[in-house]
Amino acid sequence: MAKVELACDAQCDLGESPVWDDATGTVYFVDINGKTIHAFVPATGAHNTITLDQAVATIVPTSRPGTILAALEREVVEVDVAAGTTGRVLATTPEAHGVEGLRFNDGKVSPQGSLLVGRMHTKWREGKRGRLYRLDPGSSEFGEVLSPEEVYLPNGMAWDEAKGVVYFADSGTETVVEYQADAQGIPRRGEDGRLLARTVCRLPSEHKYVPDGLTIDNAGNLWIALGESSTIVCIDSQTGKELQRVTLPVKRPTACTFGGEQLEHLYITTRVETGADASPNHGGLFKVTIPGVKGVAAAYKFPL
Template sequence: MLFFFCTIILYLSCTSATRNQCVDYDGAVVSAVSDKVMVHGEGPFWDSENNILYFVDIAQHRVYKWVENKLDYVQLDEDVSFVIPVAKKKHTFAIGLGRQLASLQWYTDNINGSIPVKVQHLTKLATVDNDKPGNRWNDAKADPKGQLWAGTMGFEDAAGNIPTGQGTLYKLNDIKSNQFPKCTQNVKPVLPRVSVSNGMAWSKDGSKMYYIDSPTKQIDLFDYDSKTDSINNRRPFYNFSTDFIPGVPDGMTIDENDNIWIANYGGAQVLHVSGVSGKLLGKLPIKAKYVSSVTFGGNNLDKLYVTTLSRGVSLEQFKEYPMSGKVLEVSGLGVKGLPNRWVQNKCFQ
């Protein structure tokens, strides 16, 4: 598919309380990477080695790749919540499929953007939350060592209601063997009783981990111990109520200045928050009601990629939010991100 021609010039807005610290992004440009409309776009991952953007459409059970302005996808048979390339395993990805952690091998010899590519090999490695069959995986990230952290959420009904405390944040510990039974035993719960486990980010020096459980409407901060690959000392870092932010926090990424960028689900914007002080630096408006996640990418990691939803947006609301469901590229921000990390784990083949 050809690069979508429509662009929008945006102006960052700040509250009066934060205007003195506001970063000026006048002239930032937002473009849709394709005219394809996602039902539930999520999980953008920029592959810096190959200049490829990966993301998923949870509701349509698809893993997408966008390369050289062309869009391609592989069709799966249930909700797919995240996709992360596996280091030293060409064409291999860690994916969250329903409640299952799986390995996907995806070969794309003919990328023409219109024909679904058949799954070459899908291996289901482990199932979590066995006592909660309505749960599913949600967001996931690889930590500074490449270990996979992934969280679940409770069943979401047609009205968008999600039970509280039914999810868990897990970590997949690495092992010396690639025997699958051992892999399943190494998916360990880290934080139980979360509701919608969501965005994660690590500071540049790896000493801090930012974490989102969406219904709390706040970003929490942990100390991260690189020797034990563990988190501790949880405390609130930024709360949406501080600046009267609507909606909830969703996916998150971090830039080279250790500032975090937060997808504001239900708020039609991306928030930019100081990773040191927890102060709001600015609000980047997005013409999509439900902004789900963000990541930095591009050749110089100076573009922000944003996933959004069309689900739940009425025809009348589309007039106000015409980019709902689009995957967006924001250029001209004047800031660079940190590279996304690949999963380093022998479980994935």
């Protein structure tokens, strides 16, 4: 029943972090390895890019139209979309947390306006672990949310405001976890210091088809990009059972978000394929439309 279309032939090396900005009608996404931010306007087909001097892992919209935040290797910076330039550095990760082999990964803004962003190690397959940080509005310092002992490869996230929870994909453990959220939408701990969490699902594949980026629909179900699998899977957030699977015309999906005026489309980023059997339009941005399926809310914005 799903209709799958190529939305934008972006030719990304490592497309990631799609986000719908309802204020401008734009799907923003990044090419991490290409050090590029992409801005695609479905209504007109306009496609513009901004090239930076560092790998750019994720972007989020802000309360100031035309300004987005970009998480680079260690810094979160403002980006003026029209000018195509970076501006103020909001925060930088501590030197004590390491530099070599580490970079930011997926991130999103909570309903309350805090940025939740993961940092990964490029040698994660060798057991090197990352961290999860928070950046609150008005702050110039990151706070640690999950330590390396508590997270492996931090990835996609989504909030269910009615339940007061945040869902989080850890690609290293191949799990999706539900955390009870605090007043800022950040995973919280009990009086004993332990995280208030439960595992929604495990998707074991020996790191072949890892859960990557994810989003949530208006029925509270999770849509998860399974890397290297050619598929996006829908999971019941209560039971962890698979409800639906959408097959894509490319092998390497990375992340997804709902967009469109009624959040009726699922936009999916992909990454490069090599060899004689590479799929047409690999590295492109795809659009999936599924009757009756819509997003729950437009992307939350970081207050500036």
